Amino acid sequence: EAGVVQSPRYKIIExxxxxxxxxxxxxxxxxxxxxxxxxxxxxxxxxxxENEEAVDDxxxxxxxxxxxxxxxxxxxxxxxxxxxxxxxxxxxxxSPSPGNEQFFGPGTRLTVL
Amino acid sequence: GQxxxxxxxxxxxxxxxxxxxxxxxxxxxxxxxWYKQDPGEGPVLxxxxxxxxxxxxxxxxxxxxxxxxxxxxxxISASIPSxxxxxxxxxxxxxxxxxxxxxxxxxxxxxx
Numbered sequence: 420e421a422g423v424v425q426s427p428r429y430k431i432i433e434x435x436x437x438x439x440x441x442x443x444x445x446x447x448x449x450x451x452x453x454x455x456x457x458x459x460x461x462x463x464x465x466x467x468x469e470n471e472e473a474v475d476d477x478x479x480x481x482x483x484x485x486x487x488x489x490x491x492x493x494x495x496x497x498x499x500x501x502x503x504x505x506x507x508x509x510x511x512x513x514s515p516s517p518g519n520e521q522f523f524g525p526g527t528r529l530t531v532l
Numbered sequence: 533g534q535x536x537x538x539x540x541x542x543x544x545x546x547x548x549x550x551x552x553x554x555x556x557x558x559x560x561x562x563x564x565x566w567y568k569q570d571p572g573e574g575p576v577l578x579x580x581x582x583x584x585x586x587x588x589x590x591x592x593x594x595x596x597x598x599x600x601x602x603x604x605x606x607x608i609s610a611s612i613p614s615x616x617x618x619x620x621x622x623x624x625x626x627x628x629x630x631x632x633x634x635x636x637x638x639x640x641x642x643x644x
Contacts, residue, residue: 459636521577523575
């Protein structure tokens with residue numbers, strides 16, 4: 420069975436440019452998470468989806484970050500405009516339901532110049 | 533807010549040695565999770581602990597849920613090169629059982 424798929428794996432952009440990350444969760448997993456992992460730190464939750472509904476987005480910087488999960492499957496995380504401090508690895512995870520084990524994708528490493 | 537403090541921050545050991553790392557918090561946790569992250573990959577769950585005092589093994593890995601519920605330990609016996617990676621502890625945030633708080637990780641290097 421395929422794991423969580425993320426693309427792109429790497430992205431280098433200049434500051435003030437927009438960027439988008441895509442995640443395809445494990446088939447049948449209703450819960451989807453986006454995390455940000457800064458260098459030398461553990462992942463920090465940005466947003467959690469239950470099906471297509473964002474149920475926990477308190478940590479998402481809403482002035483520049485947005486996310487969507489149309490049809491409750493794939494999800495996209497967008498940053499517009501990107502800032503230097505946004506350089507990090509963006510991880511997507513999914514679980515069958517809230518509270519179950521989370522399965523992480525390989526992440527997208529973003530570098531903002 | 534809740535913070536998980538992991539120590540040591542990094543370790544260099546010889547292949548075959550045993551390893552011990554720990555995670556502490558100023559807050560009580562009802563669940564402790566240990567993850568491993570390989571370079572360029574996402575974290576993978578190794579062991580989950582649900583009860584104070586619980587000792588759980590997964591192959592050469594053993595983890596314990598501290599009696600005070602404010603700490604947890606992970607031990608790796610007879611280390612091998614593929615044990616290299618970053619080990620994270622994690623637990624549910626208070627007030628939101630579905631949101632995890634992660635420690636900052638212990639970077640393990642195994643020397644041949």
